[in-house]
Amino acid sequence: MNYVPSPWAIVIFLIFVVSVLMISYHFAKKTKSSANYFAAGGNIHWSVNGIAFAGDYLSAASFLGICGMIAVSGYDGFLYSIGYLAGWMVALFIVAEPMKRMGKYTFTDALDAKFNSKGIQLVAAISTLVVSLFYLIPQMVGAGSLVTPLLGLPHWAGVVMVGTIVIIIVATAGMTSTTYVQFLKGGLLIIFSMTLVFMVFSRGITTSPDQGGDVPFHNYITLKVLDSTKDKVVLEDKSYQVVKELPVNGSLRFLKISKGQEESIWKLDDKKGVLEETLFITTLANGTVLYNGGAKEDNRFYQIGHMSELGGDTNTKTGTLNLFSFIDTIKKGTVIRWNKQVIADNGGTHTVYYQNPTPGKDVLSPGLKYKIDSEKGAKTTDKIDFISLMLALFLGTAALPHILIRYYTVPDPASARKSTIVAIAAIGFFYCLTLYLGLGAMVSGVIDITNDNMAAPLLAKSFGVTIFAVISAIAFATVLGTVSGLIVAASGAVAHDLMDRFLGMNLGDKRKVFAGKIAAVAVGIIAMILGILFKGMNVSFLVGWAFAVAASANLPAIIMILFWKRTTAQGVIASIIVGLTSALGLILLSQETFNNLYHLVNVTAPVPLANPAIISVPLSFLTLILVSLYTAKKKTLNGTIVSQS
Amino acid sequence: MHEPAQEWKKDSASSIKELLGIWLFFLYLIVYIGFIVINVVSPKFMGIDVGSLNVAITYGLGLIVLAIILAFAYNHVSSHAEELLNNDQRRDVETE
Structure with a gap:
């Protein structure tokens, strides 16, 4: 369809962008230490952090992708809502408090708390970077989809615009500004989505919808x-x-x-x-x-x-x-x-x-x-593929780096738990709304068949340009916020995990913040390139892959460190490597990738599954157990020999 | 050894919270697995009417609502346990 931008939409959009940049400017002055930059000083109130969690999580995939998928495929799109929320049960009941207790700035800190292993520092940081990049792709694709109807700009312009604004947000004030941007966006997204659902109900359904x-x-x-x-x-x-x-x-x-x-x-x-x-x-x-x-x-x-x-x-x-x-x-x-x-x-x-x-x-x-x-x-x-997707969604949430780092922005483990509960309530409510938004778009004559990601904003447009402008600006802020969180996670992995700890560069506080900012700029540029390359793919589908990679690479290590005393550093390293490579390998050899990424028509891919989790997650768990048993045994034998001699 | 963010006060309620967390996790997991199994084994069952809705939507929305209820229940018990056990511990320290 042909998108004609409206001046009103541009004004509201600009107000949003300026507000977001002002928040960053305000907090930039207070962000001098690495604790402030990477973890917002650990001083965020749990209720603010909870809504910010929702802001982090309700990304382009949730708002644009799920609504779009429901609009074209009905109930199957809603399966993502169910799976995404179920994942929070793992986060709340298993991961939240221990992660807060064990870590400092990053997910790697928590994994490495018991071992102080260079290997864990390296592979966990790489895993954080890979998962963050995988999650960044759909956000950038979503940004590109949004600017066309909103501002009349091409896809690539949206990607570059988001990339540039996010780099400014992250490079100025790190996690503090990211948190408040997320809080603002998470709250507004829920309020306005609810408004849109009421408008859909109020209009009813007709056999000849005319917007x-x-x-x-x-x-x-x-x-x-x-x-x-x-x-x-x-x-x-x-x-x-x-x-x-x-x-x-x-x-x-x-x-x-x-x-x-x-x-x-x-x-x-x-x-x-x-x-x-x-x-x-x-x-x-x-x-x-x-x-x-x-x-x-x-x-x-x-x-x-x-x-x-x-x-x-x-x-x-x-x-x-x-x-x-x-x-x-x-x-x-x-x-x-x-x-x-x-x-x-x-x-x-x-x-x-x-x-x-x-x-x-x-x-x-x-x-x-x-x-x-x-x-x-x-x-x-087909059935195994379905089970694999539901498994990835269930296990992926608690292993996403930008979610995990949010546990370090609150003062204590109880606050980590309470903020998770606020997040579950807010996110759960929003996911119930997605069903009505998607079905509303499905029957209202608003879908752009060439770009299903635009279903929810176009549904808003059918009620007038003001609500469309607000919803689009919030959706754009959604992308900004989530991308900011992901870039903070990635920059923490580079500056804190790799440079400071793995390479032992002993960066001072100021130099670590500077390194984090440079890393943020680099990751932002890579994300922009990927966002342009992946144009046209459903963002929720892409996020399904990010979840599978996170669930395979990170979750087995987190769970086993918490619940299995015989876990060794070598077991954790092997598990992350196997989980990461097997998930990536299976994705790259899948039919979906052959068709949509390589554009190979009528070529049968070697891997029949679209989602790798059902193979890569058990494989990662098994690797951790076997390598831990083997290395623990070796350690015991060596210990016995030493004591005998 | 790498240090955590800060030294936390000893949490006497942690074992209760951990146990409760695991039980609630498995409770939710069973309901979630049930959802997947019905979808795969008997997709037609998902289409059966439940009032104005059907099993698929009722079960799906039910999973979301159950998650919210369990989360609040977990927080209620955990906060109560923290208050009770950690205050008792503080009182014991003061008495000594």
Whole structure:
């Protein structure tokens, strides 16, 4: 779709950015020591830290990614909300207080508290950097997605803008400014998301959504087919001419037809004897991109997402709905979802989106994105993939570096626990809202099919430019805050873990802060490059990978250090290396990466799983146990020999 | 040896909190595993109506609400245990 920026949106956005920079400037004067820079001096009140936790956690993946995934895949997107919140149970019940007790500035401190091992310092710091970078990618992609509708700038400009602002935030005041930016953003995100859900309920659902009268509903038409054979299709309406049938593998049939000078692509439904209107993006051999046969500015490419019938009525609307009647209305109707088919033609390609009427009860049950029903063709690997994703989400939260460092910003272990509880309440409430935001977008005719990450902001836009501007600015602040936290974590890993402790450079307090700031700038630049490279991937899906890497590399070490006395430093090192490399290796060899990153079409990847956690997490645990037993035994034997001699 | 952030006062309630944490964790884990198992073994069950909602949404929202309830319960018991046991310990030290 064509995005036209509004001056009002730009003003609200700028107010947000200026406020965030002023917070950083205010705290910059107080941030002189490394304790202040890396851990906000350990003086943040638990209630502020709790909302800041929510700010850290409710990243672009939660707000943009989950809402977008629910908007196109229904309930399967909500699985992320459930898994993300479940992960906090591990954080609260197992990790929170011990992490606070054992650590100082970074996750590496806590792992290394018992051992003082150079190996742990090195691998834990590397793991922190890798996980942070993996988590940074979707945030940057989300930033790029946001600036296009908000400011009318290209994707790369959004990525560079976020990168630059975040570098300023982190390089000036470190964790203190990051905490207050997160607090502000976390609070506002929850309040305004709740407002948006009430607006969705208040408007109700209609079979012809027109965005409050702002955008006329496009009624997708069908053309009657008189005769259809393998080689020929005859249409009833003679004003249309069949140009040719497009070559497609499989049973679907698409025709290029013309009316006057205009050509369009239609899907043939043999059973109903009709041609169905599609949406299509044509990339010509010379690189020109056309949307439904026209330039982007022509606005011929429509926003999608509506219900074709409500309780059997194809032309109706409801009144105001509530938490229950909203779900009930969708359950009893049919939602028009859209499938995608890429077709090669004349040296270029057509990306064709065609209608897929889906019963509401299927939209509200699992299975549209993740195949789990054997009767619908799900294979064993599909089911294992689903379990693997849910495992990664459950175990990943408590192993994310930017979450772990927030335990060091509060004064004591009890405050760490209390701030986690505030976070769980705030995050849990928000995740309940995501279901309604996503489904609201699904039936309100607001989805940009080329970029599902924009579902929630575009839903806001359908209620007016002010709420859109506020929601977009908050979403942008969401990215800013989360990226800031991740960069603080990464800069701590470089300056504190690697330079100060592993390399033994004995940096003084001021030099350590300076090194942290330089590291922040470097990580920020790398994040910008990755954000541009990964454009177009669903941010929630990418975050699923970050969780898998964190769960595999970090969590086994944390859990075993806390609960297994025979854990050795070598066991921890081996576990982190195996968890990290196996998770990364499995991701890089997966079908998703082959298709979406390497753009290898029709190539079967060696790894059938999209999420590696189910293999890499047990492997990491097993490695830790075996290596610890082996090295402890060796130590005992050596000790016996020494005592005998 | 690397030093922690600061020296904490001895927390006499830590073993109670740890035990409670593990029990609540396993309680939640069982409910979470139940959710995954039903999804994989009997996805159709997830589509059964529960009033205006269905099993999938009721169970999913239920997991979120259960997490919040358990978190508050854990904090309530932990804070109470800290107050009781750590104050007792302080009183004993003062008496000696």
